[in-house]
Amino acid sequence: MLELLPAPPVDPLWDLAAEYTADPRPERLNLVLGVYRDHTGITPVMAAVKEAEIRLAERSDSKEYRGLSGNTAFNRAMLSMVLGGPGTEALTARATAVQTVAGTGALRLLADLVRQTRPGTTVWISDPAYVNHRPILEGAGLLVRTYGYGAGMLDDLRAARRDDVVLLQGCCHNPTGVDPTAEMWEELAGLAAANGWVPFVDLAYHGLGDGLAADLWATRMLAERLPEVLIAVSCSKNFGLYSDRTGCAIVVGSSRQALRNVETALQNAARTMYSMPPEHGAAVVATVLEDERLRAAWLAELDVMRHRITANRADLVEHLRALGCAEQAAPLARQKGMFSMLPLTPDQMRRMRRQFGIYGTTSGRINIAGISAHRIPFLAQGIAASLETPHAVPSV
């Protein structure tokens, strides 16, 4: 039987990461995957997470199955983080949350919900998009169309029809690092209201752009103004829980009554794939968010991470300017979040990989959160040399 299996496509990001691992050059730089590293090059367990884990280990006395929606305290905490706050009772009353296997699981369960609601629905994704958006949506049996990302996105999205779904990244767009302006978000809300399409917001980097509240602003605004919004939340980056696979699918409906079948539909989708999500990461997040002191400690750590990312980007821009690449550095200065899009062609990206061992994606994306500050001059020199700027001579 297995000889019938056709060669499947290889995940381009993990393929590059494997190429990096096999690269013997000690000076090589891995800027492929979206993983935060501190100044020592380590992806740390956040102190608030560690403390929550210790508390959980001390009081843990059973690993009995949880319910099909996962950890309900976590689901409440996610709803409150994304949509809650003073005066939002009416909004949270028309929203429901189900724990998922990280952000990817949330995207997939929500895509499945869309398919169960209306098979053959068209979902619009940005071009360029996060590499896994199209495979997840097509894997759930949905049709995918693209809108050009940037200033022209509103024009493209005028073609989205009633009951189409439009996937938007809530903040820190992957891969470009550029988000719509507040005015564009308002226009998007107006367009969705006028034409009847449903926003599907992917939240993977909240807290790492302009701060937690600012990064959640657009999602909240859409949820407040529109009758239906789907939200996929990942705790991988902002809690550093990458391998604990922690996330949440949130559905906002026009009323509590409109949500009556949603939780069961999401549960059923999960039931046939993995039954129910793993407990550990969700219990950690709930413990952190429910305890005032731990929550404040987590927010402070998140701010430290955000400031380090911002400082890395500013430093790279400065070094590029010093190497005579002011023009190429200008768009980088406006980007935010973990990723930056370099103004390099696929050939130049390959050249940078081959010649200097600097690994970004072929499309030009680098993880700006994955580099130690002392390696930024090397990165800037590699970029400048790949652009064939005369001043640059890379040295480790």
Ligand SMILES: Cc1ncc(COP(=O)(O)O)c(C=O)c1O
């Ligand atoms: C835009 C976006 N959405 C979702 C995810 C999925 O994250 P998770 O690891 O939580 O599944 C990622 C991960 O890189 C991402 O960049």
